[in-house]
Amino acid sequence: MPQAISARILEDQYDRQIAYWLFFCAAVIFGMILLGGVTRLTNSGLSMVDWKPLMGIIPPLSEADWEHMFFKYKQFPEYQQINAGMSMEAFKSIFMYEYLHRVLGRLIGIIFILPFLFFYFTKRIKAGLTPKLIIMLIGGGCQGLLGWYMVKSGLVDKPDVSQYRLSAHLGAAVLIYSFILWTAFDLVSRRTEQPAQLKTFAYSLSGLIFLMILTGGLVAGTKAGYAYPTWPLMGDSFIPAGLYSMTPAWLSAFEDITTIQFNHRIFAYIIVALVLGFAAKAFRAGIQGPIRTAVFCLIGLLILQVSLGISTLIFYVPIPVAAAHQVGAVALLSASLFISHSLTKSQG
Numbered sequence: 001m002p003q004a005i006s007a008r009i010l011e012d013q014y015d016r017q018i019a020y021w022l023f024f025c026a027a028v029i030f031g032m033i034l035l036g037g038v039t040r041l042t043n044s045g046l047s048m049v050d051w052k053p054l055m056g057i058i059p060p061l062s063e064a065d066w067e068h069m070f071f072k073y074k075q076f077p078e079y080q081q082i083n084a085g086m087s088m089e090a091f092k093s094i095f096m097y098e099y100l101h102r103v104l105g106r107l108i109g110i111i112f113i114l115p116f117l118f119f120y121f122t123k124r125i126k127a128g129l130t131p132k133l134i135i136m137l138i139g140g141g142c143q144g145l146l147g148w149y150m151v152k153s154g155l156v157d158k159p160d161v162s163q164y165r166l167s168a169h170l171g172a173a174v175l176i177y178s179f180i181l182w183t184a185f186d187l188v189s190r191r192t193e194q195p196a197q198l199k200t201f202a203y204s205l206s207g208l209i210f211l212m213i214l215t216g217g218l219v220a221g222t223k224a225g226y227a228y229p230t231w232p233l234m235g236d237s238f239i240p241a242g243l244y245s246m247t248p249a250w251l252s253a254f255e256d257i258t259t260i261q262f263n264h265r266i267f268a269y270i271i272v273a274l275v276l277g278f279a280a281k282a283f284r285a286g287i288q289g290p291i292r293t294a295v296f297c298l299i300g301l302l303i304l305q306v307s308l309g310i311s312t313l314i315f316y317v318p319i320p321v322a323a324a325h326q327v328g329a330v331a332l333l334s335a336s337l338f339i340s341h342s343l344t345k346s347q348g
Contacts, residue, residue: 014124019187037326044097078159163221195285224257
């Protein structure tokens with residue numbers, strides 16, 4: 001019996017080690033999403049016109065290297081149609097955002113692979129967890145390919161990346177982040193007494209927040225945030241003219257900037273109502289402990305996110321505010337995922 005208890009204590013210790021590693025990976029991915037938003041908002045994403053997974057980690061080291069990079073950039077639509085006459089210093093500025101974004105992606109790979117190998121070969125990974133970790137690793141590799149696939153869409157005729165590919169790239173990053181976070185929660189959480197009848201509501205809320213993030217990707221990809229810098233009205237009315245005016249109508253949700261911004265606003269209103277409704281129901285049900293704290297965090301993050309969204313609109317998409325709005329959505333999703341996971345572990 002003492003040997004079994006000792007083995008259980010050691011397994012719990014290994015689980016915590018792996019969980020802390022996964023939480024750290026998730027935090028770095030959170031930073032990656034922030035840097036990706038800044039890269040997009042500074043129009044830096046098309047400054048690197050080729051993809052070298054191994055050699056791409058070496059930046060230009062001499063003036064000749066910079067001249068070569070700048071020459072290659074000049075061969076593509078963004079320079080020819082938008083940035084003609086750009087100075088070398090201005091090019092260096094946008095180049096470094098994209099370069100750091102790509103280097104951080106490679107760093108995340110190292111942060112994940114090396115500890116994974118250590119935990120695997122020291123037999124610290126419990127049964128059933130290894131396949132999940134391998135899925136994370138494969139997902140990260142596919143995310144790199146998807147990022148380049150997105151960039152390529154802006155190197156052809158029009159110097160803008162496809163809003164479909166941008167939303168897919170953002171959505172994939174958030175899915176990987178969420179999967180890592182959920183797995184880490186599995187490793188450190190224990191069953192608790194909570195009202196399990198809230199579980200479906202919590203899951204639905206998490207799913208809707210993820211969909212709202214995808215609509216935000218469409219807003220970013222089409223630059224729809226610049227179209228109506230007013231709130232609560234869009235122009236001079238709540239429901240603007242021209243909604244769903246494309247043929248077929250459903251295409252407007254993905255390509256018409258008026259419809260895209262309107263849908264993103266409506267998603268936000270729905271989520272505000274649902275979060276407040278969920279919080280009221282949760283408090284009436286008598287939730288306790290960390291999950292109660294998480295619901296307060298969810299409300300606080302919601303207020304912050306709404307404020308950032310409105311500020312992004314009315315101040316005409318300032319970079320710090322817009323970038324904070326993007327990661328604010330991921331923070332809101334994180335709190336929602338914690339609540340959903342806590343209710344999954346409930347005995348109530």
